[in-house]
Amino acid sequence: MMNTAVSSLPLASIDLPDFSQLGVDELKQNVESALQQAQQQIEQFPEQLQDAQHALELIFELDHAENALQQHWGVLSHLNAVKNNAEIRQVYQDILPVLSDYYTQLGQHQGLYQAYQMVQASPAFSSLNPAQQAAINLAIRDFKLTGVALEGEAKIRYGKISARLSDLSSTFSNHVLDATQAWSMPLSDAQLQGLPESSIGLLKQLAEQREQTGALATLDFPVYLAIMTYAEDRDLRETVYRAYVTRASELGDSQFDNSELMQEILQLRQEMAALLGFKDYAEYSLASKMAPSVDEVKQFLLDLADKARVPAQTELAQLQQEASAHGIDQVAPWDTAYLAEKIKLREYKLSQEELKPYFPAPVVIAGLFKIVERLYGIQIEEKQAPVWHSNVHYYEVSEHGQVIAGFYFDLFARSGKRGGAWMSGFRSRMKIRNAIQLPIAFMVGNFTPPVGNKPALLTHDELVTLFHEFGHGMHHLLTEAEVIHVAGTHGVAWDAVELPSQFMEFWTWDEEALSLISRHFERDETLPSELLNALLAARYFQTGMQTLRQVEFALFDLNIHSTVPAPDTMQIQHILDEVRQQVAVLPTAPYNRFQHSFSHIFAGGYAAGYYSYKWAEVLASDAFDRFEKEGLFNAETGKAFRNAILAVGGSVDALTAFKNFRGREPQLDALLRHNGWDAPSGENHQPDSVSASSPAS
Ligand code: ZN
Helix, strand or coil, X not given: CCCCCCCCCCECCCCCCCCCCCCHHHHHHHHHHHHHHHHHHHHCCCCCCCCHHHHHHHHHHHHHHHHHHHHHHHHHHHHHHHCCCHHHHHHHHHHHHHHHHHHHHHHCCHHHHHHXXXXXXXXXXXXXXXXXXXXXXXXXXXXXXXXXXXCHHHHHHHHHHHHHHHHHHHHHHHHHHHHHHHCEEEECCHHHCCCCHHHHHXXXXXXXXXXXXXXXXXXXXXXXXXXXXXXXXXXXXXXXXXXXXXXXCXXXXXXXXXXXXXXXXXXXXXXXXXXXXXXXXXXXXXXXXXXXXXXXXXXXXXXXXXXXXXXXXXXXXXXXXXHHHCCCCCCCCCCHHHHHHXXXXXXXXXXXHHHHHHCEHHHHHHHHHHHHHHHHCCEEEEECCCCXXXXXXXXXXXXXXXXXXXXEEEEECCCCCCCCCEEEEEECCEEECCEEECCEEEEEEEECCCCCCCCCECCHHHHHHHHHHHHHHHHXXXXXXXXXXXXXXCCCCHHHCCHHHHHHHHHHHXXXXXXXXXXXXXXXXXXXXXXXXXXXXXXXXXXXXXXXXXXXXXXXXHHHCCCCCCCCHHHHHHHHHHHHHHHXXXXXXXXXXXXXXXXHHHCCCCCCCCCHHHHHHHHHHHHHHHHHHHCCCCHHHHHHHHXXXXXXXXXXXXXXXXXXXXXXXXXXXXXXXXXXXXXXXXXXXXXXXXXXXXXXX
C-alpha cells in the first residue's frame, strides 16, 4: 500500500560517496548501470494497468530508478564542474546523449502518462498526501512540455533537438572554462601598484602554482575583481577587462568561440517551442513558471528600471566627478569598480581591505550556522568524510539529536573549477522502501582562496554569496516532502527558486548577525563599530546601477528568446545593444561580448528565466519584511518560514506558499526599501505583475 499520510518511517543512515577513491571509470559505470535499470523499467512497463493502485506502484518503482540516476549523475556532473579535466569531460560528454534519449523517452511515454492520469482521476487521489498529489499534477504538466502529444516525425525531431541542446550547452560551458583558464599575464612590480598586500599575495601564489616567478594575473574572479578595484594602472585595468569580457567570443581565442553555439542553441529552442505549440521559447519557458506572461515580466522589469534610473544617474554623476579628480576624462567600464572603491573610502570610510581580516572563512561559517540554528532550531556540525579536494568540508544537520541532512562546502576558486557559485542537491529527501532517505547538497563558490598560512579572508560580497547559496541549501535540506519530484527546490517554479536564497542575504546586513559572523583572524575582536557603521552606511551604494544591470541581462534574455525566427550572432548582438540603449546609463565597450559567457542562460537553467532573480527578490524582500517587524531572530517567525516555504518544497505552488507565510499577496514596497529607495507613503504599491499572477503549477 502507498503510504498516504506523512510517514513516520525511520531515517536512513547517510552513506556518502567515497570521493577519495572514485575514479572516472567507476563514475561512468555507476551512471550507466543506473540508466540501464531505469531504461529496463520503461521497457517493461505493462501494456495494461490493472487499477490506480497498480499505477501508483509502478510510479513508485520508477521514482526509485530516478533517485539512483540523479545521485550517480549528480556526482559525475558535480566533479565535471569542480574538478574538470579531459578524462571526466569525455565521460560526461559521452553520457549526455544517452541520458537525453532516456529523458525524452520517459517524457513521451504514453503508458506512463496514462498511469499518472489514471491516478489523478481515481478516488484514491484525494487520499494521497499533498506532496504526492503535487508530484502527480506536475508530472502531467511536464509530459505536455516534453512532447507526450507529439507523433511521427515531430516526435523524433524533439528527441534529436533535446540531445543536441544538451551537448551544445555542455560545450558552451567548457568553452567559458577553457577561455578563462587559457589567459594569464605576468605583472611587473609597477603594474601591482594600488593592489593591497592580500591581493599581491594571491597573484604571487598563482605564479608559484604555475612554477613562475613574480605575480600572475588570471581571469579567476577574485583576481579579476582585485585588479578592477585596485590597480592604479588604467591600461592594465583595460587589458584585463578586455580579456574578461571577450572570453569565448570571436574576439578571443577562436577555438573557444561560442558565437555559433549561441545561434544554434536559440534556433533549436525556438524550433522545440514551436513543435510543442508555443509562439516562442520565452512563452514555453513561462509555462512552468510563476509569472503569468512574458509581457507582464517585461513590464515588471521596465517598471523596476524606471525606479532605478534616477538613482543610477546620480551614481554615475558621482563616478564622473571622482574620475575627474583622478585625471580620467570619461568613465569607462574598467574604471567603475576602481572609482567606486575610492568613493567608498572617502565618503563612507569603508575599506574592503580593512573589513576582510574580520571575516575569516571559519568564523563566518560558524556564525552562519549559529544564525540558522537560532532561526530553525537545527544544529550543524562538521564531520569527517572523504572529499575531492583538501579545501572541501562536510557537515551534518541535526534536529532533536537526530541527523536529518548533510552537505559539502567547496568554497574557493581554483583551476579546473567552473566560475560562479551554486548549490546542487544531488540526493533528495525521499520515502524509499522502508525508510526516509536524507537529503545531501553540494554548495560551491569561487571565493578568494587562503593565501599562505592565513585563513581565507572573505569580502562582504563573498559573504553575501555564501549566505545566498546557503539559503538554497536550506531549501533542499529542510524539506519535509518525501517525493523526489517535489523535495527541496524540485518542482518549485523557477522564478520563485531564488526566494530562500536572496532571503538569507539579508542577515549579512544585520548588526547582531554580523557580531556572530565576524572576528579578527588574529585578535579576539568582532567588527568594530566604525567599520560596522561604514559597511551599513554604504549598503545602498550603487543599487541603482546594479539594478539596471540585472534588468539589462533579464530583458536581453527574454528578448532573444522571444524573437522569431531565432536571432543569429549578429542579431543577438543587436538585441543586446538595443536593450543597453534602453536601460543602461553607462555605455559599454563596443568589444564587450558578455553574452558569449552568459552560462546562466546558454548552459544553465535560466533560459528565458534570468528575470527570476528580480521576480523572486520581491518575494524575498517581502518575506524578510515580516522578520523586520517580528525580530530577525524570532524563532516563531523562523519556524513559520521554515514550515510555509522551506519544508513544502514544490508540493505547494509558489504564490500559495508565499501567502501562507505572509498572510497576503506579495508587495513591492520592501524591495524598494531594501534598495534604499523608500516608497512614498499613502500610495498602494502592490505591483500588478506579482500580485495578479497565478502560478502555472
Ligand atoms: Zn541563487
